Amino acid sequence: MTFTDFINSMNLESSGTSFLQIIATMALTFALSLIVFWVYKRTYQGVMYSKSFNVSLIALALVTSSVIMAVTSNIILSLGMVGALSIVRFRAAIKDPMDIVYMFWAISVGIITGAGLYIIAVVTCIFIAVVLLIYSKLRISEGPCLIIIGYTESAIEDQLFHILNNHGERYKIKSRIQDDDHTEMTIELSSDKKSLEITNELKKLNSVMNVAMMSYDGEYAA
Numbered sequence: 001m002t003f004t005d006f007i008n009s010m011n012l013e014s015s016g017t018s019f020l021q022i023i024a025t026m027a028l029t030f031a032l033s034l035i036v037f038w039v040y041k042r043t044y045q046g047v048m049y050s051k052s053f054n055v056s057l058i059a060l061a062l063v064t065s066s067v068i069m070a071v072t073s074n075i076i077l078s079l080g081m082v083g084a085l086s087i088v089r090f091r092a093a094i095k096d097p098m099d100i101v102y103m104f105w106a107i108s109v110g111i112i113t114g115a116g117l118y119i120i121a122v123v124t125c126i127f128i129a130v131v132l133l134i135y136s137k138l139r140i141s142e143g144p145c146l147i148i149i150g151y152t153e154s155a156i157e158d159q160l161f162h163i164l165n166n167h168g169e170r171y172k173i174k175s176r177i178q179d180d181d182h183t184e185m186t187i188e189l190s191s192d193k194k195s196l197e198i199t200n201e202l203k204k205l206n207s208v209m210n211v212a213m214m215s216y217d218g219e220y221a222a
Contacts, residue, residue, distance in 0.1 A: 033061035043136035068114025
C-alpha cells in the first residue's frame with residue numbers, strides 16, 4: 001500500500017464526531033474552564049488582579065479544545081496545523097510563574113476534552129483545583145518586609161543596627177541614598193513579626209525624620 005492509498009483509505013471528511021458531541025465537548029470545556037477562572041480569582045496573591053487575563057484562560061481552553069477536535073478528525077489538517085503553529089511567536093510577558101501554571105492548566109483542559117477523555121478531564125481538573133485551594137490556605141502569611149528610614153545624622157546608624165540586633169532580627173541593607181544632610185536607608189527584615197516594635201523604637205531616635213514599613217514578595221529591585 002502506497003502513502004497515497006493510505007491517505008485515501010482514511011475518512012478525511014469527518015471522524016464520525018456528531019454535532020451533539022461537539023456541543024457537549026465545548027460545553028464541558030467551558031464548565032471546566034470556569035473552575036480554572038474561579039480558582040485563579042480565589043487564590044490570586046499578586047499586587048493587581050487582571051480580569052482580562054483570567055477571562056483569556058477560558059478562551060484559551062475553548063480554542064485549544066476546538067483545535068484538538070479538528071486535528072484528531074483530519075490527518076492532513078493536523079499536519080497543516082503543526083506547520084502553522086510552528087511559526088507563531090508569543091511575546092506576552094508573564095511576570096508571575098503561577099500565571100504560567102494556570103495557562104498550562106487551561107491548555108491541558110482543552111487538550112483532554114478535545115481528545116474526548118471527559119472523565120480524565122473532570123477528575124484532573126477538580127483534583128488540581130483542590131490542591132491549589134488548599135495550598136492558598138496553607139500559605140504562611142509571614143514574610144520579609146522593608147523598613148525605609150530617613151535621618152539627618154549618619155552617626156545614628158550604630159543605634160539603628162543596635163535596635164535591630166536587640167530584636168534578634170536578621171536584616172540586610174538593600175540601599176542607602178545620601179543627599180547633602182539627608183540619608184534614606186532601606187533595610188530588609190527576614191520576617192514581619194517584630195517590625196512594628198522596631199519601627200516604633202526607630203521613630204524615637206533623634207535625627208530620624210521618618211520611618212516607613214512595607215511588606216513585599218522578595219522581588220525588590222534596589
